[in-house]
Each structure stands twice: as C-alpha cells, then as structure tokens.
Amino acid sequence: MALEIFARGFVSASLQVIFDQLASSEIWNVIGRQKASDELLLDLGMKLLVVDAVLDHAEVKQFTHEGVKKWLVKVKNAVYDAEDLLDEISTEALRCKMEAADSHSHTGPTNLLNGFSTWFKAFLSDQQSMVSRVKDIIHRLEVLAQPIDFLGLKGGGKKLPQRLHWTSLVDESDVVGRVEIKEDMIKRLLSDNSTSRKKKIDKVWICVSEEFSLLRITKSILQTIGSDTQGENLDMLQQNLRKSLVDQKFLLVLDDVWEKSTSEGEGLRVSLRTAWERLRIPFLAAAEGSQFVVTTRNQNVAKIMRADHIHPLEGLSEVHSWSLFEKLAFEEGESGPYPQLESIGRKIVAKCQGLPLAVKSLGSLLYSNTDAREWEKILESEIWNLKDDEILPSLILSYQDLPLHLKRCFTYCSIFPKDHEFDKGHLILLWMAEELVQFPKSNDRMVEMIRGGCLEIPCHIGGLRNLEKLNNFIVGQRDGFGIDELGELSNIGGRLEISELQNVGCAKDALGAKMEDKKHLNELILAWNNQDTPDDVVIQSGVLNNLQPHLNLKQLAIDDYSGEAFPNWLGVLPNLVTLELRGCKCSSLPPLGQLPSLKHLSISRMKGIERVGRGLCFHEDVASFSFRSLQTLRFDNMDNWEEWSYCGCKFLCLHELFLIDCHKLKENLPKELPSLRNLELCDVGSCLRLQPKFQTSVN
Numbered sequence: 001m002a003l004e005i006f007a008r009g010f011v012s013a014s015l016q017v018i019f020d021q022l023a024s025s026e027i028w029n030v031i032g033r034q035k036a037s038d039e040l041l042l043d044l045g046m047k048l049l050v051v052d053a054v055l056d057h058a059e060v061k062q063f064t065h066e067g068v069k070k071w072l073v074k075v076k077n078a079v080y081d082a083e084d085l086l087d088e089i090s091t092e093a094l095r096c097k098m099e100a101a102d103s104h105s106h107t108g109p110t111n112l113l114n115g116f117s118t119w120f121k122a123f124l125s126d127q128q129s130m131v132s133r134v135k136d137i138i139h140r141l142e143v144l145a146q147p148i149d150f151l152g153l154k155g156g157g158k159k160l161p162q163r164l165h166w167t168s169l170v171d172e173s174d175v176v177g178r179v180e181i182k183e184d185m186i187k188r189l190l191s192d193n194s195t196s197r198k199k200k201i202d203k204v205w206i207c208v209s210e211e212f213s214l215l216r217i218t219k220s221i222l223q224t225i226g227s228d229t230q231g232e233n234l235d236m237l238q239q240n241l242r243k244s245l246v247d248q249k250f251l252l253v254l255d256d257v258w259e260k261s262t263s264e265g266e267g268l269r270v271s272l273r274t275a276w277e278r279l280r281i282p283f284l285a286a287a288e289g290s291q292f293v294v295t296t297r298n299q300n301v302a303k304i305m306r307a308d309h310i311h312p313l314e315g316l317s318e319v320h321s322w323s324l325f326e327k328l329a330f331e332e333g334e335s336g337p338y339p340q341l342e343s344i345g346r347k348i349v350a351k352c353q354g355l356p357l358a359v360k361s362l363g364s365l366l367y368s369n370t371d372a373r374e375w376e377k378i379l380e381s382e383i384w385n386l387k388d389d390e391i392l393p394s395l396i397l398s399y400q401d402l403p404l405h406l407k408r409c410f411t412y413c414s415i416f417p418k419d420h421e422f423d424k425g426h427l428i429l430l431w432m433a434e435e436l437v438q439f440p441k442s443n444d445r446m447v448e449m450i451r452g453g454c455l456e457i458p459c460h461i462g463g464l465r466n467l468e469k470l471n472n473f474i475v476g477q478r479d480g481f482g483i484d485e486l487g488e489l490s491n492i493g494g495r496l497e498i499s500e501l502q503n504v505g506c507a508k509d510a511l512g513a514k515m516e517d518k519k520h521l522n523e524l525i526l527a528w529n530n531q532d533t534p535d536d537v538v539i540q541s542g543v544l545n546n547l548q549p550h551l552n553l554k555q556l557a558i559d560d561y562s563g564e565a566f567p568n569w570l571g572v573l574p575n576l577v578t579l580e581l582r583g584c585k586c587s588s589l590p591p592l593g594q595l596p597s598l599k600h601l602s603i604s605r606m607k608g609i610e611r612v613g614r615g616l617c618f619h620e621d622v623a624s625f626s627f628r629s630l631q632t633l634r635f636d637n638m639d640n641w642e643e644w645s646y647c648g649c650k651f652l653c654l655h656e657l658f659l660i661d662c663h664k665l666k667e668n669l670p671k672e673l674p675s676l677r678n679l680e681l682c683d684v685g686s687c688l689r690l691q692p693k694f695q696t697s698v699n
Contacts, residue, residue, distance in 0.1 A: 040134055044082070047141035051075055054153040068151050071144065078140045085133055176320045181311055202250040208257045214275045218282075221252070242282035249287040257296045259304070273304045315354020324356065325349050328363030344375040351379070409436050429469065462488050468520075470496055475503045484512030493520030498547075499527040502562075507542025515549045523555035530562050537564050551575060554597075559583055566590035581606065593617035593626030593649065604636035611642065617649035627651050634658040641665055642685075659684050 055075075062069040204224045206217055218237045222229045227244045231237065259272055283290065294305055302310050316324065325345060327333040335342040345366075352358040366375060409431050413422070431437045461467070462485035470492045475483050483504050496518075504510055515524075526547060528540065541563030548569040549556070556573070557580040558566075570579075570590045578600040579592065587608040592598060593616065603609075617626040626649050633654055635641070642664045651657075651670055656678040659665065665685040 040131065040138075044134055044138050044141075047138055047145065048079070048082070050145050050148075051079070051141060054148055057154050058151075065151070067147075068153070071147065071151060075144055078137060078144060081140075082137045085137065176316070176324050181313065184311070202245075202248055203253075204250065205253040205255065207255045212257060212272055212275045214278055217254075217279060238278075238282050242285050245283060245286040247285075247287050250283070250290045251293070252283070252291070253293045253295075255295045257294055257298075257301050257305075259298050259301050272301065276305050316356055316359070317354065318350065321349045321352060321354055321356075321359050322346060325352075325359050325363040328360060329366045331368050338370065340372050341370065341375055344372060344379055348375070348379050412436060461485050465489065465491075467492055469494060472497045472499060475500045477503050477505075482512075483509055486513040486515075488514075490514070490517045491520065492518060493522065495523040495525075496521055497525035497527065499525075499529070501526060501528045501543060502530050502540070504543045505539070507539055507546055510543045510546035513547060515547050517550065519550045519552050521550060521553055524549050524553055525557045525559065526561070527557075527559040528561055530560060537562060541565065541567075545569075549573070554578070556580070557582065561585065571595065580604075584608075589616045591615055591617065595629075597629055598627070599629050600632040601630060602632075602634040602636070603638070604634070605638075607639050609638055610640050611645065613643075613645040614649070627653070629653060631655045632658075634660070635662055636660040638662045639664070644670075656680075 058068050058072055058075075062072055202225050204221050206220050206224075208217065215232065215234050215237070218234065218241060219229045222237065222241055222244070225244055228240055229237070257272075280292075283292075292305075294302065294307065296302060299310070299312075315321075322345075325348075326335050329335075329345060330338065330341075335345065348362060349359060352362065362378065366378070369375070412431065413427075416422070428437065460480040461470075461473075465488045467489050468491050470489065471494075473483075473486060473496065475481070475498065483498070483501075486498075498513075526544065540561065544558070544561055544563055545567040548567065551573060552575055553573055554575055555578040556576060560583040562585045565586055565588065566581075566584075567590075571592055571594060573595060575597050576595055577597050579595075579598060580602045581589070581604070582602075583605040585608050586606065587610070589603065589606075589609065589612060592601065630651060631653055633651065633656070635658065637660065639661075641662050644665065649670065650672045652672060653675050654673055655675055657669075657673070657676060658680045660680070660682045662684050
C-alpha cells in the first residue's frame with residue numbers, strides 16, 4: 001500500500017527516462033532492424049504523453065477515488081514494462097557495440113557482421129519479438145486512456161495543490177493542549193524592560209511555507225502595516241520598510257519556515273541564512289523590545305535564525321488528542337451516539353502518538369463516516385509501520401517537497417526491511433544501477449556494468465574505460481575475463497579486490513593490468529586460491545612482481561600467494577598505511593621497516609616462516625631508524641615461527657602488539673617498546689620471556 005501511494009514519483013521519473021531513451025539512436029536502430037516503421041515508436045511516445053498529461057491530477061484524486069488509485073497502479077505496471085523493454089534494448093545495444101569493437105579489432109568487418117547477426121537472432125528468440133512487445137504496451141496504454149474522462153482526470157499541467165496556507169486568525173474554541181507553553185511564550189513576549197513599552201506595537205503575521213522568498217515576505221510585511229508595496233525592486237521595498245519601522249515596536253511572526261533553499265529572481269537560489277540576514281536588516285531601525293517569533297518543523301531553522309529561546313513542542317496528551325479527533329471526526333463533535341466508532345477511534349488516536357497533524361488529518365478523513373469497517377481499515381493499515389515517530393500525513397508533506405527524481409530515490413528505499421542501516425556509497429550505486437540517478441548526456445560514466453546489481457562482471461569489462469567503481473574483479477581463464485581487462489580502467493578508485501590470481505597463466509599477462517597507472521586506488525587486495533591447482537612458484541612470483549600498484553596506495557592485502565619471495569616494490573610504497581600478509585607460502589618476510597607511513601602490520605597463517613630477523617626491518621644496504629610510524633603489529637597463526645631476532649629493529653611508536661597462536665616462539669620480546677599500551681599474548685611458546693617492565697600489564 002505504501003508503494004502504491006508513492007507510485008507517481010516512480011511513474012513520472014520512469015516516463016522521463018523513457019522519453020530520453022526514445023530520443024536515443026540506439027533504440028531506433030534496433031527496432032528498425034525488425035522492419036518496424038518509425039510510426040511505431042512515435043505511437044508509443046504519444047500514448048505515454050496522454051497518460052503523463054493527467055498524472056498530476058491523478059495523484060491528487062487517488063486519495064479520494066478508489067478507481068483512480070487502481071488506474072494508477074495499472075499505469076505504473078505498463079510504464080515499468082515499457083521502461084524494462086527499452087532497458088533491454090539499450091543494454092544489448094551497448095553489449096553489441098562493445099563486442100563489435102572487440103571483434104573488429106580481432107577478426108575484421110566480415111566476422112563483425114556475422115557476429116552482430118548471430119547476436120540479434122539470439123536476442124529476438126524470446127516468445128515475443130521486440131515489435132510485438134512494443135505493440136502490446138501501446139495497446140495497454142490505449143485501454144488505459146479510455147477511462148480518463150470517466151474518472152474525471154484533467155490535463156493541462158494541474159499540479160498537486162500546495163499545502164494549505166494558514167492565517168493568524170483562529171477559533172479559540174478549537175485550540176487544545178499546550179497551555180503551559182502558551183503562557184510561557186506570552187510571558188516572554190511581555191517581559192522586556194525597554195522604555196518604549198507604551199509605544200504602539202505593529203503586529204505582523206506571515207505564512208512563509210515552503211519557500212522563504214525575500215521579496216514576497218517584504219511586500220507582505222509592508223502590506224500588513226499599511227505601507228507602499230508598489231514595484232519589484234527589493235532595495236526600494238526594504239528602504240521603505242526601514243523608514244516605516246524607525247523607532248516603532250513590532251511583533252513579527254514567521255509561520256512554517258522550512259530550510260529549503262529560496263529563490264530570488266529567475267534561476268537564482270540563495271540559502272535560508274542569507275535570505276534571513278537580508279530580511280532582518282530593515283528591522284534594526286525598530287524600537288528596543290521588538291520581537292520575532294518563528295515556527296518550524298526543523299530545529300536547524302532555529303539555529304540558522306539564531307533564536308534566543310526554543311520551545312520544542314511535545315506531542316499532545318492522550319486526552320487532548322482525543323478531544324481534537326472527536327471534534328473533527330463526528331458531525332456534532334460528540335462520539336457518544338457511536339460507541340463502536342469511539343472504541344476504534346481511541347485506538348487510532350493512540351497510534352498517532354500525540355502528533356496533531358496526524359490526528360487532524362485522520363479525524364477530517366473520517367468525518368461523518370459511520371461505517372465501522374472503514375475505521376477498522378485505517379486502524380489496521382500497514383501505513384502505521386512506515387515510521388516509528390511519524391505517520392503518513394506528515395510523511396506526505398515532506399515527500400511533496402522532493403523533486404521527481406528524488407521522490408523515486410526515496411521510494412526505492414522502501415524495499416529494504418525496517419531498521420535497515422544504509423551504506424551511502426552502496427545505496428548510490430544501487431540508484432545508479434536502476435537509473436534513478438541521471439547524469440548529463442555528455443558525462444559518459446559507463447555505469448552500465450553496475451546495472452547487473454553490482455555483482456556480475458560482464459565479459460570484456462575493459463571496454464568500460466570511464467568506469468570509476470569496481471569492488472571485485474575475478475580473474476577467469478576464458479577470453480574477455482583475463483587480468484588484462486583491467487588495463488584500460490585507469491579511473492577506478494576506492495577499493496579493488498583481484499581474486500583467483502592463480503588463473504593468470506603468464507607473468508607477462510599481469511603487466512597488462514597496468515596497476516601502476518591506477519592512481520585513484522586507495523585499497524588493493526590481491527588473492528590467490530591454490531587449493532585445487534598445482535603451485536607454479538616461478539609464474540606466481542612473476543605475477544605479483546608485475547602487479548606493482550601506484551605509489552598512492554594506502555591499504556594492501558596479499559592472500560595465499562604461492563611465490564617463494566615477495567617483490568622488492570613491497571618495501572617502497574611511501575603512502576602505505578596498512579599491510580596484511582595472509583596465508584602466503586614465502587619462507588621470509590619482505591623488508592618493511594623503511595615504509596614511512598606504515599601504521600598497521602598484520603602477518604598471519606604463514607607456515608613457511610621459522611625466523612623473523614633483520615630482513616623485516618631493513619634492506620641489506622640500509623641500517624637507519626626502522627618502523628618510524630608503526631602503531632599496531634600482529635602475528636597470528638604462525639605455526640612454525642620459532643625465533644624473533646631484532647638485530648637493531650626499533651619499534652619506538654608501537655602502541656599495540658598481538659602474538660596469537662605462535663606456540664613455537666621461544667625468544668624474548670623486543671626491548672625497545674617505549675610507547676606500548678596494549679600487549680596481547682595467546683598460545684605462545686612456553687619459553688617466551690617478557691621483559692620485566694611488561695610483566696605487570698599482561699594477563
């Protein structure tokens with residue numbers, strides 16, 4: 001039900017995507033190969049325009065007309081099917097383009113045409129041909145267009161009405177609750193000690209609503225105090241306002257202020273802070289003791305406007321909530337004649353949790369409706385589960401403020417379970433995969449690979465040369481899945497894991513990945529899986545040597561590497577902060593002591609290591625200060641490690657040292673550990689001796 005309510009945000013955004021796709025040459029080329037006339041796509045576009053013209057009115061009417069609501073659902077399904085069809089065409093056209101380019105470079109134009117023909121025949125082997133599917137959607141849209149007049153839907157750009165603008169006049173008999181806050185505010189407004197207390201007070205009340213328009217508010221204030229409001233020149237209007245306020249005492253109420261950016265003139269957007277600072281300048285000429293009162297749903301507005309005192313409005317009490325609901329839901333404002341409805345109504349009010357807007361909305365919705373079944377529907381509606389502290393009426397008010405493309409992004413989030421914690425980066429990728437986030441046509445981001453759900457890597461991914469995000473590349477043995485596919489992806493950044501590296505058959509192939517060119521990478525994981533394949537020490541040593549990353553790299557992990565030694569480049573990465581060596585089969589560790597930025601080093605599951613000595617700290621020709629930045633050092637599951645010889649190694653900045661499952665280790669710990677804060681030993685050699693100064697800190 002919640003998805004149905006917000007369906008229009010999806011439908012309108014989908015229609016915009018479809019109109020853009022219909023303007024694409026790829027779509028026309030593919031359909032044309034099925035010998036369909038141009039009129040077919042034009043007809044589809046026209047039928048969609050007919051539906052689009054009345055969507056705004058349908059959005060308004062769906063809340064009061066069940067037929068319109070059902071009609072919108074059917075429109076949504078038809079539009080989604082059209083979008084899916086055009087997505088398929090676009091995706092296959094792109095795939096064909098990539099494969100054609102690859103075929104042209106390898107096999108020549110004849111095989112290129114044959115390859116395209118084979119692809120296209122396969123693509124059209126579904127139960128319905130491309131053209132028949134387009135015709136089916138056109139027919140469905142024609143059927144949906146027939147009841148538009150019967151449903152009373154009007155076109156002409158009728159938009160969802162703005163939120164009701166209020167005035168300062170109220171029926172005091174309708175005011176319920178919050179007596180203490182009202183009395184406190186009155187006391188504060190009357191408590192100034194200025195000498196101008198007896199002056200006439202200009203009282204001005206302005207409903208600001210969604211947009212804080214400086215020009216509109218200034219003119220409204222002038223109009224209220226009886227001054228000239230002619231013209232659109234803001235400077236003249238503010239000068240006039242300043243003259244009218246000189247030595248005058250005022251009370252200005254700005255009601256319903258939002259943080260939304262404001263417009264001043266054609267295309268110009270200014271922040272709320274800027275607009276507020278400009279509005280208050282004329283009031284500096286007013287008499288001492290003048291007051292501003294601002295009401296808002298957003299506490300950040302109060303901070304921006306530098307409020308002296310904030311009155312947070314708590315929810316209404318259960319008694320006051322029922323009093324308000326009773327007045328609105330029953331014709332005579334009395335629930336006595338309807339005991340069954342009163343019982344249901346009190347449960348509905350309890351679910352409103354004291355939110356006045358929710359109480360008023362539902363009370364007005366149920367006014368004069370004596371059908372208990374309708375009341376039960378509201379009580380049992382799943383909408384109550386949309387959010388813990390707000391219900392649908394309040395949610396709609398905020399939802400209406402979003403532009404169409406953001407409405408669709410917002411609605412997409414409803415597919416996740418309650419209390420789901422979003423990862424911003426991953427959510428954006430999902431939006432991109434669903435084409436909810438649109439880029440300018442000139443910005444060729446090549447997000448097509450993400451459209452598969454960020455899980456399946458397409459063949460010949462190297463063709464996506466502008467790709468910026470790739471979490472995992474699995475090296476395959478078939479053509480199009482080799483490690484050289486990474487060669488042209490120089491723009492990928494963030495984190496990259498290259499797995500199944502045992503499938504690289506030749507060390508020279510690893511050079512094709514051009515890892516030294518990938519300056520945007522922050523984290524790199526290089527992983528082998530040698531459980532089911534024979535080790536080739538020479539090849540794998542060459543592979544790792546040829547995967548030298550860019551000097552900007554900050555985090556590196558090497559998993560299950562089967563070479564006999566680590567490459568020299570591992571000791572010369574100036575920006576490397578974190579290094580993990582896991583399950584590697586080398587019998588010695590690389591010289592890491594001269595890495596200037598290394599803070600965290602973890603070595604685990606290296607069964608070939610029996611001795612750790614000077615080689616870890618220095619190159620053969622270097623004997624300077626080692627591990628100048630290292631803060632965390634961890635050895636874990638080192639089954640055969642027996643000796644730790646320091647030979648001048650110093651760990652002057654080391655904060656934490658972990659020795660886990662190193663049961664053969666039998667030498668002393670390092671002596672030079674002046675900064676050590678945490679020492680953890682678990683299943684270490686029985687002969688391991690601690691320096692006296694560490695003994696009291698180890699459990």
